[in-house]
Amino acid sequence: MPIHDQGYRRYGGERAAHGRAWAVIAFAGIRTMLRKRSFLGLLLVAWAPFFVRAVQIYAAANVPQASFLAPTPEMFRDFLAQQSSFVFFIAVYAGSGLIASDRRANALQIYLSKPLSRVEYVFGKLAVLLAFLLLVTWVPAIVLLIVQIVFTGDVSFFVDNIFLFPAITVSAFVQTIAISATMLALSSLSKSSRYVGILYAGVIFFSQAMYGVLYQVTRDSSWAWVSFNANISQVNAFIFRMRPTYETPWPVSLAVLTIVVALSAVILERRVRGVEVVA
Amino acid sequence: MVTSNRPVPTIMTTAVRIFELSLGQMLWSRRSVFLAFIAAAPVALAGLIRFATFAEPRLLPQINGERLDGTALFGLMIWLLYVRFIVPVLGMFYGTSLVADEVDDKTITYLFVRPIPRGAVLIGKYLAYFVCTALLILPSVVLVYFLLVPIGGGSIGRSFPLLAVDLGVLAAGIGSYGALFAWVGARLKRPLVVGLVFVFGWEPGVLLFPGYLKRATVAYYLQGLVPHTMPQEGGVNILFQVFQEVPPVPLSLAALAGVTLVGVWLAARATETREYVLEQ
Amino acid sequence: MVIAADHVSKWYGQVIGLNDVTLEVSPGITGLLGPNGAGKSTFMKLITGQLKPSKGTIRVLGEPIWRNPALYYRIGFCPEQDAFYERMTGLEWVSALVRLNGVSGESAMALARQAIEMVDLADAAGKKIGAYSKGMRQRIKMAQALAHEPELLILDEPLAGMDPLARRRTIRMIKDWGRSGRSVIVSSHILHEIESMTSNILLINQGRILAEGNVHQIRDLIDEHPHTVHVKADETRALARALLADADVLSLKFESGALVVQTGRPDAFYSRLTAIAASGEFGAIHEVTSPDDNLQAVFKYLVK
Numbered sequence: 001m002p003i004h005d006q007g008y009r010r011y012g013g014e015r016a017a018h019g020r021a022w023a024v025i026a027f028a029g030i031r032t033m034l035r036k037r038s039f040l041g042l043l044l045v046a047w048a049p050f051f052v053r054a055v056q057i058y059a060a061a062n063v064p065q066a067s068f069l070a071p072t073p074e075m076f077r078d079f080l081a082q083q084s085s086f087v088f089f090i091a092v093y094a095g096s097g098l099i100a101s102d103r104r105a106n107a108l109q110i111y112l113s114k115p116l117s118r119v120e121y122v123f124g125k126l127a128v129l130l131a132f133l134l135l136v137t138w139v140p141a142i143v144l145l146i147v148q149i150v151f152t153g154d155v156s157f158f159v160d161n162i163f164l165f166p167a168i169t170v171s172a173f174v175q176t177i178a179i180s181a182t183m184l185a186l187s188s189l190s191k192s193s194r195y196v197g198i199l200y201a202g203v204i205f206f207s208q209a210m211y212g213v214l215y216q217v218t219r220d221s222s223w224a225w226v227s228f229n230a231n232i233s234q235v236n237a238f239i240f241r242m243r244p245t246y247e248t249p250w251p252v253s254l255a256v257l258t259i260v261v262a263l264s265a266v267i268l269e270r271r272v273r274g275v276e277v278v279a
Numbered sequence: 280m281v282t283s284n285r286p287v288p289t290i291m292t293t294a295v296r297i298f299e300l301s302l303g304q305m306l307w308s309r310r311s312v313f314l315a316f317i318a319a320a321p322v323a324l325a326g327l328i329r330f331a332t333f334a335e336p337r338l339l340p341q342i343n344g345e346r347l348d349g350t351a352l353f354g355l356m357i358w359l360l361y362v363r364f365i366v367p368v369l370g371m372f373y374g375t376s377l378v379a380d381e382v383d384d385k386t387i388t389y390l391f392v393r394p395i396p397r398g399a400v401l402i403g404k405y406l407a408y409f410v411c412t413a414l415l416i417l418p419s420v421v422l423v424y425f426l427l428v429p430i431g432g433g434s435i436g437r438s439f440p441l442l443a444v445d446l447g448v449l450a451a452g453i454g455s456y457g458a459l460f461a462w463v464g465a466r467l468k469r470p471l472v473v474g475l476v477f478v479f480g481w482e483p484g485v486l487l488f489p490g491y492l493k494r495a496t497v498a499y500y501l502q503g504l505v506p507h508t509m510p511q512e513g514g515v516n517i518l519f520q521v522f523q524e525v526p527p528v529p530l531s532l533a534a535l536a537g538v539t540l541v542g543v544w545l546a547a548r549a550t551e552t553r554e555y556v557l558e559q
Numbered sequence: 560m561v562i563a564a565d566h567v568s569k570w571y572g573q574v575i576g577l578n579d580v581t582l583e584v585s586p587g588i589t590g591l592l593g594p595n596g597a598g599k600s601t602f603m604k605l606i607t608g609q610l611k612p613s614k615g616t617i618r619v620l621g622e623p624i625w626r627n628p629a630l631y632y633r634i635g636f637c638p639e640q641d642a643f644y645e646r647m648t649g650l651e652w653v654s655a656l657v658r659l660n661g662v663s664g665e666s667a668m669a670l671a672r673q674a675i676e677m678v679d680l681a682d683a684a685g686k687k688i689g690a691y692s693k694g695m696r697q698r699i700k701m702a703q704a705l706a707h708e709p710e711l712l713i714l715d716e717p718l719a720g721m722d723p724l725a726r727r728r729t730i731r732m733i734k735d736w737g738r739s740g741r742s743v744i745v746s747s748h749i750l751h752e753i754e755s756m757t758s759n760i761l762l763i764n765q766g767r768i769l770a771e772g773n774v775h776q777i778r779d780l781i782d783e784h785p786h787t788v789h790v791k792a793d794e795t796r797a798l799a800r801a802l803l804a805d806a807d808v809l810s811l812k813f814e815s816g817a818l819v820v821q822t823g824r825p826d827a828f829y830s831r832l833t834a835i836a837a838s839g840e841f842g843a844i845h846e847v848t849s850p851d852d853n854l855q856a857v858f859k860y861l862v863k
Contacts, residue, residue, distance in 0.1 A: 038469075085480075089472065089475075092471070092472070092475065093472070104383075190309075192376075192380070192383060194375065194376060194379065194383075194470075194471050195310060195313075195372075195376070197471045197475075198368070198371065198372045198471065199313060201368070201475055201479070202313070202317070202368060202372075205364060205368070205479060206317070206320070206364060206368075209359060209360055209363070209364040210320065210324060210360075212359050213324060213355060213356055213359050213360055214324070216355050216359065217328055217347070217352060217355070286629065287628045287629050287661075288661055293659070296658055296659055297659075300644075300655050304644060304646065307646065384642055385638075385640040385642035386642045386643065386644060388609065388636070388638045388640070388642075389638075389656055389703065390659070391608070391609060392607055392608070392609070392631055392634065392636045393628070393631055393656065393659040393660060394628045394629055394630070394631040394632045394659075394660060394661060395628055395631075395659055396628055397626075397628070551626065552626075554609070554610050554611055555609065556571065556610070557640065
């Protein structure tokens with residue numbers, strides 16, 4: 001045909017299979033956050049403890065007088081615990097607007113009018129927060145393990161503590177999934193990311209304060225199940241085979257975290273809708 | 280027709296009008312569910328403790344050989360829940376969003392194209408925050424008082440002056456935290472992060488150690504007004520108690536009044552001069 | 560002058576919203592016209608005192624607007640954004656805003672009712688704004704802008720979301736407002752809306768003012784674009800032969816029963832055509848129109 005049609009042509013290429021749309025949402029969300037310089041700064045600061053620990057491991061391996069700094073399994077558990085303050089700020093920064101901003105912009109209707117299920121939408125958003133939280137918990141902890149092998153030049157510590165790799169993985173995932181699910185559920189409750197951030201801080205610190213009062217009244221730390229952070233600490237202690245900080249049994253803490261995640265799922269199911277029915 | 284030669288109403292007159300406009304919105308908004316929950320949780324906890332100690336009087340712990348009574352429990356709740364958590368969080372929650380909420384909702388335009396001083400908008404909203412928060416929190420404190428004080432034979436009448444002082448302290452806390460965070464919210468682009476660092480990082484951290492840094496907190500001055508002595512035990516706590524410096528009451532009152540007035544004035548000034556670019 | 564801008568620039572970080580704008584807006588109805596992103600909203604925000612110029616000065620009704628709240632007694636602004644206190648009724652909302660104009664309670668209610676009637680929302684005044692349709696929301700916004708009877712009304716996309724009937728009523732109201740001696744500045748990117756309200760325009764694009772004044776005068780000044788004249792006549796070919804002799808006729812085209820002429824000097828051309836029509840030399844001339852003596856043409860030629 002000598003003269004070609006310049007008009008609209010249908011897309012004739014390949015299409016991805018159903019069920020992969022969550023990855024598009026996840027990558028878009030990650031790219032958006034990484035464009036913010038202040039967020040990159042926060043991620044950098046969150047890796048500062050890693051560098052401190054790396055120096056500690058190096059010193060312990062190469063300076064005889066510093067052998068008391070040698071890493072122990074406890075060090076890895078403590079490292080994850082210390083990262084919790086960064087986890088809090090990253091969750092607030094990256095997570096509070098995940099669904100709230102979409103609700104403010106009335107974008108949920110647009111998203112859900114595409115061949116994208118609500119589950120994919122939620123998983124995509126969850127993946128954004130999980131990615132960043134794991135980047136400051138699981139990734140540096142695993143890299144520390146590798147650094148330990150590299151700096152000492154032998155794998156004896158790793159072999160003697162072979163449980164550390166799955167322990168770090170499970171512990172990091174328990175923490176990040178509980179936090180991500182909670183934050184995402186809270187984000188779906190409002191159109192203001194600022195309000196969501198404060199709600200999340202309220203959940204964390206109010207539960208801590210309530211436990212504080214109960215402990216002062218009863219002098220019994222088995223009330224720790226009331227505190228979100230204490231439950232994570234209890235489960236982590238069990239995973240790392242350490243002595244727990246509180247008297248709450250770890251299955252109770254795990255059950256509480258599971259209930260929180262389940263409640264978050266229920267909230268998300270009710271709130272992530274294409275249309276809002278106004279009575 | 281309204282003529283243009285009229286002077287602009289005074290800041291306080293306008294602030295009262297903005298207060299009337301904002302109070303209803305604040306009280307009946309969905310966010311007040313959060314406020315109501317925060318106010319109800321200590322009451323529920325107090326009820327639980329009251330019920331538990333009624334069923335099992337030995338539940339209450341002993342400190343230095345003496346069993347805690349209701350007045351001590353009430354003081355504990357005031358300090359641990361209200362002064363150290365509820366009041367600062369609500370101050371941060373509402374204070375940082377006084378004007379920011381109107382900007383996010385894009386309704387700020389209607390207020391800023393009126394013949395009123397812009398600072399009055401902030402002051403009116405601050406007054407609405409103060410009344411709204413006080414209306415919900417102070418009755419909660421009273422209920423906790425009536426639930427806890429009778430435990431262990433405490434007298435509601437004898438301890439009533441303590442309640443009055445506590446209510447005053449909390450009102451002062453609501454005012455000063457609100458003013459401080461109103462200024463933070465008016466000046467900074469990301470007031471929430473600063474607020475969280477201040478309330479959950481700076482204040483708890485700095486109060487533990489001796490020195491002048493603790494004067495850069497609101498909790499230090501509120502501490503000076505709280506009438507309850509906190510039960511202390513354990514070596515570390517006693518050591519901290521030695522270092523703990525409680526400011527005199529007149530200084531605390533003056534500092535809190537200063538924080539409130541200066542915070543509100545600075546926030547109003549910031550609102551006058553700042554440009555608000557609404558998201559398209 | 561209603562608005563006087565002197566070398567005004569406004570930038571947001573690296574982005575220039577308005578670039579060295581100097582203009583004066585006379586009393587009456589003025590249309591602010593430009594494509595999306597042209598700088599209309601920035602200009603609106605500057606003249607309503609929501610933003611401060613990065614450079615230059617702006618005076619509204621003879622006074623600087625930034626941090627001059629007293630001026631707002633004389634100004635009414637209808638913003639573009641769809642934002643309200645949704646839980647309030649229309650009447651409550653408008654009267655609350657009128658009270659901020661220094662009017663006491665009863666009078667504020669009366670003025671609010673009057674304004675709401677003017678925008679044909681009296682039946683819905685007692686309903687919550689959250690339940691209003693898009694058109695009703697737009698009208699209640701207009702009501703709050705004119706309730707206090709300002710001298711200058713600034714309307715940012717006032718017809719957005721309105722149905723055709725409401726549009727006609729609003730356009731008529733704006734024209735009445737202009738006829739009563741008040742000034743109105745209306746911003747829009749929809750040309751025929753502006754055209755139906757006024758022929759006095761301010762054309763803006765990419766942060767610069769392209770043209771200001773009467774649309775026909777502006778058209779005349781656009782030299783590089785010849786005027787197109789559409790002539791319906793009985794003897795088009797004979798008429799064409801006669802017109803071709805004139806050096807001002809740049810091109811000719813035949814359409815069914817008509818002649819389309821392009822001329823660089825429309826005034827001279829019209830004079831000659833009038834003389835030809837009067838003489839009846841080439842039969843009857845039934846119709847003479849100029850399809851590009853309008854805002855659309857001006858817009859198209861100036862906004863590249």
